[in-house]
Amino acid sequence: MGIGGSGGTGSSGSGTTAPPPQWIEGVFAPASTFAARCEMPRAGFDADGRRFSDQPGSLLHEKHWLRSFSHELYLWFDEIIDQDPALFGSTADYFEVLKTLERLPTGRPKDNFHFSIASDEWQQQSQSGVRAGYGARWVVLASRVPRDVVVAFSEPDTPASSSGLIRGTRVLEVDGVDVLNATSQAEVAIINEAIFGPAPGSSHTFTLALPDGSETIVTMTAGNFASSPVQNIRFIASAVGKVGYFTFNDHIGPAEQQLIDAVRTLRDEGISDLVLDLRYNGGGFLTIASQLAYMIAGSQATAGRAFETLRFNSKHPTLNPVTGESLDPVPFRSTTAGFSALPAGQPLPQLGLSRLVVLTGGNTCSASETIINSLRGIDLEVIQIGARTCGKPYGTYPTDNCGTTWFTTMFQGINDAGFGDYPDGFSPAGTTGIVGVTLPGCSVSDDFSRPLGDSQEARLAAGLAFLETGTCPSAPATAAPGRARLGSDELPGEGEMPGPEWLRNRILLP
8 A cells, every 4th residue: 555556547439629618616526537648648658668648639638537536535525615626727736625624723734735746756756766856865954034944864875965065054045046135036946946856967056164164165066866764773872772763754666675674674684673764765665664664563463453444525435536446454564565676575674673663754754753653552662852853644645647647635644542632742741832743752853963863963872872761862952153043943834734745846935
């Protein structure tokens, strides 16, 4: 089971352009009536070798498909205000209103996870981890003046790593524009394009402040680079035994093999505890989450227990409307799924741990939160170190139509104990402000002064201390000198998209 299937909902018609659909408020034709009726039909084959089902249609057909698709599958379909698709200039504009406007008691939007992406880009990034950029994971600590943009980490063998963009590197200027203080729309557009949306082959010049206080100027050329979802495998001696650690950054296809290799290494090393760093993991395939949860807990703890049960809208009480399967509890996945070079159905390695430390932040989202919730559902002790997670107990099946893959909230995930209500996230003990479901642990700011996996990095150090003493460190770690703002770890605000970096909206504002 993943966050979605591939392909659209099929085509209709014989290849001739269909007459324009008419809008009648409250009356919905089946989505299949409009599926694959495209203003610009694609020819040829998709990444999986299947011929595109696109037929001649119009922009209005595409918008009517979105309307019916949302009415059928959106979790809160009865909270959508039905509006005439013809009044909207694009499918993106129309899709934006096909969601609930309700808010949580804390004031946060009920649905902050509504977006789309070009289908070829989604296929490339979800299946292979390839994405455009320099290989740096950026963190925006302040999106308004004075802004603060910092490097969380750089992927190996990329322009970012070869240019010295280590964790804690701060962006001062881009192409001569002051990142901290620029106020015009034109300047902000230059910053956003250069940092978050560079075209492959384009070069941009950065003025950077390194963690040691020195400054440097580098020019990087953007390209398409594969990410490494699993990094920094470590073994740390402690009073409770050997503690394993690794960062897990994306639930994408390549993660299956990398997680299997990591768990085998941890198992063979004989670890007694694990610190799983999810602070930058925005989610992805639920199958990967289920596999990792199984490998952590082991066969004995997960036998006969549900990883998750999916709950769709009231139109679908017994059957999954996408797969047609019965809505039975989904067991923990104990075998390979075929994402990796390993054939599907091979048994997974397991650690059989009774507790887990997770390092979290505002970008710990979706499938990452499902790991936490599913393990808590089988009574495995989960200790949370860091900051509140994004709050997404919901999922979707990404659905292609006419070259765009649409992500609309379709279901809520419920664990084996019947719990799935954490729209304000999970929060470690000591969290202030908006507090989600509180877990034992420590509220600790992100520490950009040390590399990920360093036993003295604030969050990892707190996790190790909690394992040994059951309490949080008495004094919080400090950020690098002159970088007081680096200790913040704010959640994305309205209009921003928690999740993998390439799926977020632009987040720097004048």
